[in-house]
Every structure is written in C-alpha cells, then in structure tokens.
Amino acid sequence: MxxxxxxxxxxxxxxxxxxxxxxxxxxxxxxxxxxxxxxxxxxxxxxxxxxxxxxxxxxxxxxxxxxxxxxxxxxxAEMSVRTGVTLIDQDRYYFRGVDAAELAALHSYEEVAEWLWTGRLSPGVTFTAPEATAEVARRAVAALPEHAEPTDRLRVAAVAAATEDPLRFDLSEEAVLATARILIPTLVAALPPRPHARDEGPLALRLWGRLTGREPDEASLRALDTALALLVDHDLAASTLAVRVAASARAHVYAAVSAGLGVIEGPLHGAASGLAHRLLLDVLDEGSAVPVIAAELRAGRRIPGLGHRLYPGEDPRARALFALLEHVPRAEPALLAARDIVATTARHTPLHANVDLALAVLTVACGMPATAGETVFAVARTAGWIAHALEEYGERPLRMRPSGHYVGPRPPQPAPQ
Missing domain, CATH: 1.10.1660.10 (Multidrug-efflux Transporter Regulator; Chain: A; Domain 2)
Structure with missing residues (x-):
C-alpha cells in the first residue's frame, strides 16, 4: 500500500x-x-x-x-475489458509487462503461473494436490466412457474437485490462489496414466505421463514445460471471456474454470492443434504437403496452424517453441513437414506458422495422440483463467452483462393458438 x-x-x-x-x-x-x-x-x-x-x-x-x-x-460484442494480465502488441505479448516468451524461456510453468497471479516469482515452486482431492477427481473421470475427450475429463475433474472443497465459495484472493495451486495438479492427476507416468515432480513431468507412454528426455520435457508456460494466457480469448463472465456473476473458481473448458472445444480455439496434428500426419504419409493442402482447399477447409489475427507477422509463441523443437529427438520429420505446409501455402497466401502448428510438431514427435495439444492448452490456460477470475472478483458484480439488440417481431403480437 x-x-x-x-x-x-x-x-x-x-x-x-x-x-x-x-x-x-x-x-x-x-x-x-x-x-x-x-x-x-x-x-x-x-x-x-x-x-x-x-x-x-x-x-x-x-x-x-x-x-x-x-x-x-x-x-x-466488441467490448473492452480493463486488465493488467496480458498485453499483445506488435507481434509480441507480455505478462504483467514482462515479455512472455522470455519468461517462458527462463522459468517453469508453475513459476510463470505464480507471476501471472501475484506479480512475484516463486523460484522452484511446484503445485501439488491433496491425495483426497485427486482421488475424488480420478474416480469421477474413471466413470466416463472410454471414448471421452480430454476436455470432458478435465471438466468432470474440476466439478469433482469442487465438491471436495467446502471453502470453494470464498472468493478472497488468498483462498482463490490456494484453490488454483490445488486445482491445476488435480486436473493432471485425474487424466488416465500411461506407462512411465509419475505423480511427483514438476507439473510438465506429471502431464507427460498422461500424454505418451515414452520415457521423457530432457529436451522434450523442456519443450512441453515451455509450451505450457507460453500458453498460460493470451488476453481475452473466447474461453477467457467466458471465465470472466462467470466470475462477474461470482461463480466460484472451479465453476469459472469449467466455463473456460466448455469453450475451448471449438475447432477455432483449443482444438485447433489437433487439426494441425492430423494435417502433419497426412503430410508425413504422403511425403509432400502439395496433395494434402490441395485436398483441404478443395474441401473448402482452412489450413490449420497458419496465421493469427492478433499477429500480422510471426506468432511469438510458435517462434519460441520451434526453436526448442530443433533439439527434440525424432522431431525432424515433423518439423520438415511443418515447413513444407508453410511453404506450400505461401504460394497462394503467405502466412506464418502459429502456435497450433508448433504444438502439433511437439505432439507428433513425442508419440502423443491428436488430442494431446488440446490437453496441453487446457491445463496451461487454466492458470490464465484463474488470473482473470481474480481480477474480475475485484470488479463490480455482474458488469459483464451487455444488453441485447432485439430484432424480432414488434409487440404486441397475438398469442399463438
């Protein structure tokens, strides 16, 4: 003060x-x-x-x-919301005034999350969940059908964790931060483990064992941790706006995160990396991007993983992640396929690769399923959603309530018979 x-x-x-x-x-x-x-x-x-x-x-x-x-x-619909979390400006983005790509290069996902929430660094911080909370979430997720999508599992885990927390309606900053440090590792712990999965260590290591059965190597694990840190927040994306609307109505943080998870399933948001993953596999199968791009365009589909309306130039998240992927074992074929996609598309429309394509290279190279990128995105962005919920709890309640512009029949109309 x-x-x-x-x-x-x-x-x-x-x-x-x-x-x-x-x-x-x-x-x-x-x-x-x-x-x-x-x-x-x-x-x-x-x-x-x-x-x-x-x-x-x-x-x-x-x-x-x-x-x-x-x-x-x-x-x-074009409303502006005051925020001190993220600034996007001239092909760069900043977390609380600090270059986000630099933060992600120097600090772990948990450390970047703490910076986003508090404006302070906590070197070496690791998020852990009480076993009772994690077990409740695991049991709830295990009851879902085997074909359930990752975001289905994460939403159910968030709801289950909420039922285990009697203090969830305490919206003070201290209580919300305590919840945040438990909720994120609970989401990871609730995902089905694969061979070599671990329940201790940095969050990226625990998440790795839910995405692939391969043993992690240092370069791949660093790329995953950096991807999480790069994706923590991105201003008022659609899912973040949903979170702020929920927080404006004073929904507790589990419910606010659930609102964000409900939005990212769209192919234009969290699921975009899955589309890029499948595109990469098609290019690898064909040996060239030319027939794959031609088929996509002929079907009237946009090419995933290219361009971003907030970055006229290069997506800084993609640039940072691609630099790390150069050192990931077995990543070279996927990297070459990604470059082929960019070069082939550039014959008609010059667009840079965005973070979805970089994330797809990571998931393909590490033997992860197409849905893995969406899981990484959702877990990462949970920290940003909580930062925005914290801000919104400090604002006037229910301010996120635009008025409808009615265009229906003018009353009074006769009642239907």
Whole structure:
C-alpha cells in the first residue's frame, strides 16, 4: 500500500473505506485491491483505526468506471475489458509487462503461473494436490466412457474437485490462489496414466505421463514445460471471456474454470492443434504437403496452424517453441513437414506458422495422440483463467452483462393458438 501526503494547498476531504466502497459500488476488500494496483492512494490518520481516501481521487475513479461501463454498452460484442494480465502488441505479448516468451524461456510453468497471479516469482515452486482431492477427481473421470475427450475429463475433474472443497465459495484472493495451486495438479492427476507416468515432480513431468507412454528426455520435457508456460494466457480469448463472465456473476473458481473448458472445444480455439496434428500426419504419409493442402482447399477447409489475427507477422509463441523443437529427438520429420505446409501455402497466401502448428510438431514427435495439444492448452490456460477470475472478483458484480439488440417481431403480437 502506498501512502500519500496531503496536498499543500487547502484541506482535502477524506473518505472512510466504507464510504469509498459505497461510492464505487464494490466491497471494502476491492477498495484495497485498487490501492495495490495503484488506482487509489490511502492514508492512515493519526489515532485512526482504518485507512482514508482522497474524495476527489475516489470520485475520479468512479467517473472512469461509469465511462467504461457506457463504452462497454455502446460497443456490445466488441467490448473492452480493463486488465493488467496480458498485453499483445506488435507481434509480441507480455505478462504483467514482462515479455512472455522470455519468461517462458527462463522459468517453469508453475513459476510463470505464480507471476501471472501475484506479480512475484516463486523460484522452484511446484503445485501439488491433496491425495483426497485427486482421488475424488480420478474416480469421477474413471466413470466416463472410454471414448471421452480430454476436455470432458478435465471438466468432470474440476466439478469433482469442487465438491471436495467446502471453502470453494470464498472468493478472497488468498483462498482463490490456494484453490488454483490445488486445482491445476488435480486436473493432471485425474487424466488416465500411461506407462512411465509419475505423480511427483514438476507439473510438465506429471502431464507427460498422461500424454505418451515414452520415457521423457530432457529436451522434450523442456519443450512441453515451455509450451505450457507460453500458453498460460493470451488476453481475452473466447474461453477467457467466458471465465470472466462467470466470475462477474461470482461463480466460484472451479465453476469459472469449467466455463473456460466448455469453450475451448471449438475447432477455432483449443482444438485447433489437433487439426494441425492430423494435417502433419497426412503430410508425413504422403511425403509432400502439395496433395494434402490441395485436398483441404478443395474441401473448402482452412489450413490449420497458419496465421493469427492478433499477429500480422510471426506468432511469438510458435517462434519460441520451434526453436526448442530443433533439439527434440525424432522431431525432424515433423518439423520438415511443418515447413513444407508453410511453404506450400505461401504460394497462394503467405502466412506464418502459429502456435497450433508448433504444438502439433511437439505432439507428433513425442508419440502423443491428436488430442494431446488440446490437453496441453487446457491445463496451461487454466492458470490464465484463474488470473482473470481474480481480477474480475475485484470488479463490480455482474458488469459483464451487455444488453441485447432485439430484432424480432414488434409487440404486441397475438398469442399463438
């Protein structure tokens, strides 16, 4: 909390925490969240038991919130949401102001997640789940049909974990962070293990044993851990917006994560790497991208793994992951196939490879199924969803509620007979 001396010119009106919260339409805890973010300054009066706030500063913040609310209503589907988590700018992206690709290169997935949540690094941190929670999630997932998709399993695991947590409705920052550090490893522990699976060590190592039966090598494991860190967050993607809507309604964090998991199944979001995986296999089978690309275009399908509307140039996530894949054993055929796809498509439309294609190279090279990329994406993005839920819990409730633009028959209409 930063203190501020009174202005030298004339007396200033000070407000209590309760008065400030009422003027802003938020809970008292949210007032202190604004202080920690630098949006408000506070001061303790001599002999006083609580903090006080400059009335003019509070009024300015309330006016800004009203303006933003009006803008949100005006722009409808193109609404803008204030966030301090991720910035995407000029073919680079940043987590709390730090280059995300650099963070992922220097730190583990868990360390990047902690940075996203708290703005602090926790070197060597490892997320673990209580055995009771993990077992409840495992039993729930085991009851699903064998053909259940990874996101089906993850959603069921999240719901099962929620039932084991009597404190899930505590939305304080401390409680939400405690839940986050348990929920993510629970999701991994609930996935069916393969040969050589481990239940200890870094999260990437535990996830590896749920995606492939191969023994992990150092280069492949580093690529998987970096992929998780690179995919932690990407601003207000569709799934993240769903999470913030749920958090705006004060759904607990398990429910908010479930909302995100429900959205990523779309082929234009979390499932895109699976389409790129199958495309790579087709190119490897054919020995050339030419007939495969021709067949895709003839069928009217877009080529997965290419281009990104937020990056006119190269996707920085793909660039970082491809650099690591150069050192992964048995990755060369998939890398050459990916380059062939990019070069063949560039004859008509020059597009860069995106992270879905890089993730597909990783899953093909490591003997993982086509659905593995979606699993990596979902586990990774859970940390980002929780960061956004934390932000939204500090905002005015139910603000994520655009008005519908009615285009149906004008009333009154006769009742149907």
């Amino acid at each position: 930063r203190d501020q001396e009174p202005a030298p010119h004339g007396p200033e009106r000070r407000l209590s925490t309760k008065e400030t919260a009422e003027l802003l339409g938020v809970k008292p805890e949210t007032v202190y969240a604004y202080v920690s973010r630098g949006q408000l300054s506070s001061r303790r009066e001599p002999g006083g038991r609580g903090s006080t706030f400059d009335a003019a500063e509070v009024d300015a913040l309330a006016r800004r919130h009203r303006r933003e609310s009006q803008v949100t209503q005006a722009v409808g």
